[in-house]
Amino acid sequence: MTPDLDSLDHAILTQLQDDARTIAETIGAKVGLSAAAVQRRIKRLRESGVIAREVAVLDPAALGLPMTFIVMVEMERERLEVLDAFRQQVLDDAHVQQCYYVTGTADFVLVVTCRDMLDFEAFTHRMFFDNENVRHFTTSVAMERVKVGLTLPLQD
Known part of the structure; x- marks a missing residue:
């Protein structure tokens, strides 16, 4: 089942896809949410499986x-x-x-x-x-x- 994602979830995921180390304060400033709200959303996205893994991309x-x-x-x-x-x-x-x-x-x-x-x-x-x-x-x-x-x- 696909979880309900809104435009803020998409904006957060876009930021994380670019750099998963981006802190919640920085993401919040870009998407218009508080750091706490960003953290709650990221937690929900992890728990629902939308964020499957967070890894370092290495240059072979x-x-x-x-x-x-x-x-x-x-x-x-x-x-x-x-x-x-x-x-x-x-x-x-x-x-x-x-x-x-x-x-x-x-x-x-x-x-x-x-x-x-x-x-x-x-x-x-x-x-x-x-x-x-x-x-x-x-x-x-x-x-x-x-x-x-x-x-x-x-x-x-």
Whole structure:
């Protein structure tokens, strides 16, 4: 169920999407609320699950992970236990930044970050070659990170 959000909630969320460290006083000044009212709204947004997590966004290149790969994965079988096992494998691997279960020729689309091609090769062995339920995978190497983010377009 989607919680009822008003324009002030959207304004607060817009500020937090830009910088989650923004203090309530600053947000309040921008949206026309007291710091206490902003804090109450943020608490409600967290408790309702609208704010799912607050994390630091790291630069992978600055941390020695300059390569990004987009991988389309086709499973051998579409049985629930096979899909669930692959989902868990993806969740357990820190190299996988994003995973989508999709329609079409592939079953999953992964966004993977690695140090270099050798690192990616090791990833493919443990995720795909060592997994009898993976039928096929296709990889594209990202040439440039044009836009990366999780911000959502908010409207009233």
